[in-house]
Amino acid sequence: MRNMSQLAKDIFKYGRVKDCPVYDMHGHMGSHYGIHFPTKSAEKTVKSMQAANVQKLIFSHHGSLMMRDGNSLSLKEARKFPGLLKVYCTINPNFPEVTEKDLAAFDEARDVYVGIKLLAAYHKKPITDDGYKKAWEFANKRKLFALVHTWGDNNMNGPEQIDEVARKYPGCKIFMGHSCHGEWDKAVLLANKYKNVYLELTAVPDERGPMEKFIEKAGSKKILFGTDMPWFSYHNYIGAVLGAVRKEEDLRNIFYLNAKKLLGEIGQL
Amino acid sequence: MKIKFFDANAYIGTQMLGVYKSAATAAELLEKMDEVEIEKALVYHMAQFDYSPEEGNKMLVETMAGNKRLFGCWTLLPPQTEEVIADNFFAQMKKNRIFALNLFPVHHRFLLNGVVFGEFFKELIKRKIPLVLSMREGGATWEMLYSLLKEFPNLTCILTDLSIWGVDRYTFPLLEKYEKVYLESGVLSLHEGSFEMTVKKFGAKRLVFGTGFPEKYQEASMLHLLHSNISETDKQKIAAGNMEKLLSEVKL
Numbered sequence A: 001m002r003n004m005s006q007l008a009k010d011i012f013k014y015g016r017v018k019d020c021p022v023y024d025m026h027g028h029m030g031s032h033y034g035i036h037f038p039t040k041s042a043e044k045t046v047k048s049m050q051a052a053n054v055q056k057l058i059f060s061h062h063g064s065l066m067m068r069d070g071n072s073l074s075l076k077e078a079r080k081f082p083g084l085l086k087v088y089c090t091i092n093p094n095f096p097e098v099t100e101k102d103l104a105a106f107d108e109a110r111d112v113y114v115g116i117k118l119l120a121a122y123h124k125k126p127i128t129d130d131g132y133k134k135a136w137e138f139a140n141k142r143k144l145f146a147l148v149h150t151w152g153d154n155n156m157n158g159p160e161q162i163d164e165v166a167r168k169y170p171g172c173k174i175f176m177g178h179s180c181h182g183e184w185d186k187a188v189l190l191a192n193k194y195k196n197v198y199l200e201l202t203a204v205p206d207e208r209g210p211m212e213k214f215i216e217k218a219g220s221k222k223i224l225f226g227t228d229m230p231w232f233s234y235h236n237y238i239g240a241v242l243g244a245v246r247k248e249e250d251l252r253n254i255f256y257l258n259a260k261k262l263l264g265e266i267g268q269l
Numbered sequence B: 001m002k003i004k005f006f007d008a009n010a011y012i013g014t015q016m017l018g019v020y021k022s023a024a025t026a027a028e029l030l031e032k033m034d035e036v037e038i039e040k041a042l043v044y045h046m047a048q049f050d051y052s053p054e055e056g057n058k059m060l061v062e063t064m065a066g067n068k069r070l071f072g073c074w075t076l077l078p079p080q081t082e083e084v085i086a087d088n089f090f091a092q093m094k095k096n097r098i099f100a101l102n103l104f105p106v107h108h109r110f111l112l113n114g115v116v117f118g119e120f121f122k123e124l125i126k127r128k129i130p131l132v133l134s135m136r137e138g139g140a141t142w143e144m145l146y147s148l149l150k151e152f153p154n155l156t157c158i159l160t161d162l163s164i165w166g167v168d169r170y171t172f173p174l175l176e177k178y179e180k181v182y183l184e185s186g187v188l189s190l191h192e193g194s195f196e197m198t199v200k201k202f203g204a205k206r207l208v209f210g211t212g213f214p215e216k217y218q219e220a221s222m223l224h225l226l227h228s229n230i231s232e233t234d235k236q237k238i239a240a241g242n243m244e245k246l247l248s249e250v251k252l
């Protein structure tokens, strides 16, 4: 492996390196209508995490995303491995009564909850919609994480909507899931414009080019590693990052340092 | 054990919309392969897809220039139009180090069935020439593939560029029914656990390593294979052995 740092060479050789853990800031769990997932349970997920030295996975269960009132599924799975698994509370704007209930119960689940998850393109209401307002205000006040599914050329969760919420809710740490996929330059602009906005890598490494752009134009401190686990595998994604990012310092920022800092800031390290 | 890699899915040239740091020539591709220690590759030229199979096939031969580490893959069109398949076709394949054939029926606007390719596919079966079917946009659809295999169950098919959304619900029935269907590992290795489950259910012999370069990172499918939860013997088979065996059986 020419042109690789010693750290990258070691990851290639051993598959995992003790002093370079990986923090996965974007995952899911459970089965799914459109895809067969061999890795569905918390137990299997943790096995895959260990093989790649992934020390933290923050997820939202498919059941919380694709049906009404499913956040309890995330909590139940996360509590099997509370040190390794943390949860985003899914907010579905179509069911305000569920959001109200979930936010009222949020503090009781602070052992695993770290923030909120928005999947607006699927739930068909823009992230600026009133149906999300209470959740945004809640997360803003408590300085929580907000993992937002983002995509380019999209008016539910595209760059323009992120611009608006980033301005309105500076207390939130907003992770652009998939980094406004396709509109990479706009994602970089947002990450540079707002202190509280981060580029998240899920669905980015399966194409050469964007990661190199992020490193060059936004810097590795604004990039978070994520996989959509169990959609995408750890070693494939880690390999892709090694293919794109040459400097050891950048690799460490992306794999764990940025995530650890953010988790520290919300007292969840 | 040092694993040796044979990439079953890489192309030379760029798309008309551009691809990040692609390899303009065979020499550039070989340089990229050396960087990550990939020994051999089955290659085509993107002009075969984007521009014209007729011209792209020629461009491939020209840039490969007989290099022994590269194995060419030409793109087919219906034999009746005589654009690609003409007299001495197999002799031409031999002369130009072409060991496999691919086709993109949606993008190139033809049907993939016995009416179009009947006699020709019978010849491919006899000669054990692999047909590479890309599942990328413009390639084959799953419906096309299912009906093709019903007509030609003994055709050797390598399915490449599998979709970003997991495809086990499509591929497992094919692997179960047709023993000459193979999957390229590039995008498959992206899907958590699917690669391992495929090996467990159908055996390592049904997979061939591929990267999808230049669109995908070679390092991604390499790191995945090196640390996948299968035996070392199976890893070597997938990394290069299966592909080498398939190509060694080709009769031109």
Ligand SMILES: [Zn+2]
Pocket (backbone or CB within 6 Å): A026, A027, A028, A149, A177, A202, A228
């Ligand atoms: Zn996701």
